[in-house]
Amino acid sequence: MAIQAPQARYVTGLSGTLIQCLLCPRNCRIPAGARGKCGVRENRDGAGLLPYYGAVTALALDPIEKKPLYHYRPGSSICSVGFTGCNLHCPFCQNWRISQHADAPARYLSPAEVIRKAQSAGSAQIAYTYSEPLVHTEFLLDCMSLARKAGIANVLISNGCAGPGPREAVLRLTDAANIDLKCCSEETYTRVLGGDLPAVIGFINRAWEMGVHLEVTTLVIPGLNDGGEEIRRCIDLIRGISPHIPWHLSAYHPDYRWNAPPTDPARLASIADRAREALSYVYTGNIPGEINDTSCVHCGRRLVRRLGYRIDTGGLELKGTAYYCAHCGNAAPFRYA
Numbered sequence: 001m002a003i004q005a006p007q008a009r010y011v012t013g014l015s016g017t018l019i020q021c022l023l024c025p026r027n028c029r030i031p032a033g034a035r036g037k038c039g040v041r042e043n044r045d046g047a048g049l050l051p052y053y054g055a056v057t058a059l060a061l062d063p064i065e066k067k068p069l070y071h072y073r074p075g076s077s078i079c080s081v082g083f084t085g086c087n088l089h090c091p092f093c094q095n096w097r098i099s100q101h102a103d104a105p106a107r108y109l110s111p112a113e114v115i116r117k118a119q120s121a122g123s124a125q126i127a128y129t130y131s132e133p134l135v136h137t138e139f140l141l142d143c144m145s146l147a148r149k150a151g152i153a154n155v156l157i158s159n160g161c162a163g164p165g166p167r168e169a170v171l172r173l174t175d176a177a178n179i180d181l182k183c184c185s186e187e188t189y190t191r192v193l194g195g196d197l198p199a200v201i202g203f204i205n206r207a208w209e210m211g212v213h214l215e216v217t218t219l220v221i222p223g224l225n226d227g228g229e230e231i232r233r234c235i236d237l238i239r240g241i242s243p244h245i246p247w248h249l250s251a252y253h254p255d256y257r258w259n260a261p262p263t264d265p266a267r268l269a270s271i272a273d274r275a276r277e278a279l280s281y282v283y284t285g286n287i288p289g290e291i292n293d294t295s296c297v298h299c300g301r302r303l304v305r306r307l308g309y310r311i312d313t314g315g316l317e318l319k320g321t322a323y324y325c326a327h328c329g330n331a332a333p334f335r336y337a
């Protein structure tokens, strides 16, 4: 049953019953009876309301590598929660059935129920994922606060398009994040996706500065973001923050409204090779049979083998909350806390 729609935060009144949502860079001006561009934040008689607070479209126990997160608690399972709606409208969205349809089938859960689901699944972490969690920032903050109290880690999988206020509030409660860097063109972000590149860069920067475990994902789409100059700018951007941030290059396949041919595995591999000249950890995804290993920088032995979602962490040792190479004993580049 739907929980009574709570009041939205990050809203300001304009004239009469017109309101403006300040949650993301779209800054929607929403007349009474309408919703913002994400489809989930509503103006009811001049009040900003959240009719989809707690509307959960998906709840599953996934390998953490599926998020993808390769350097955070490798080999573990994570309780993954999905919502409806998104502030972007990527024409190649692989989750468009829930991201572009606020009224996708959902059940309503309270934040306490989400925590209990994770606990009963035996998961020490929750991922907010599948569509865009940030458009549900109020619900996210309520879940994240409870999770923290219960000793459960919060993992955010997001497009990173948020205003400074919600960004800071969410990141303060986030333990690990994977943020999409869809391209490095402001024009593509604005015109094709409905997003905002400076906001995404700001989100990635702040996550890093605030000590959140951070990984970045780029879906490589032929003709949209796979040009040499575009890739160079993405590499420079990540390297400028830290060359040790894992970068996931995912193969695209046609979906929703985008019909370009799938990413050529050879092209993906060549982009990854180029990126490895500047970044320490570059992985390719969505390629059947691919192997993505991480080796020890000290002795060169394998720490983790990833064959699809079959994960072998036999080369790693976890002592307390720190990971070490099981062969040479040196620190390994993985985070537990």
Ligand code: SF4
Binding pocket: 021, 022, 023, 024, 025, 026, 027, 028, 035, 036, 037, 038, 039, 040, 041, 086, 087, 135
């Ligand atoms: S969160 Fe939704 S309603 Fe708010 S500004 Fe962004 S798209 Fe508009």
Ligand code: SF4
Binding pocket: 086, 087, 088, 089, 090, 092, 093, 094, 095, 096, 099, 130, 131, 132, 159
């Ligand atoms: S940001 Fe993600 S969920 Fe939203 S439309 Fe784009 S690909 Fe889909």
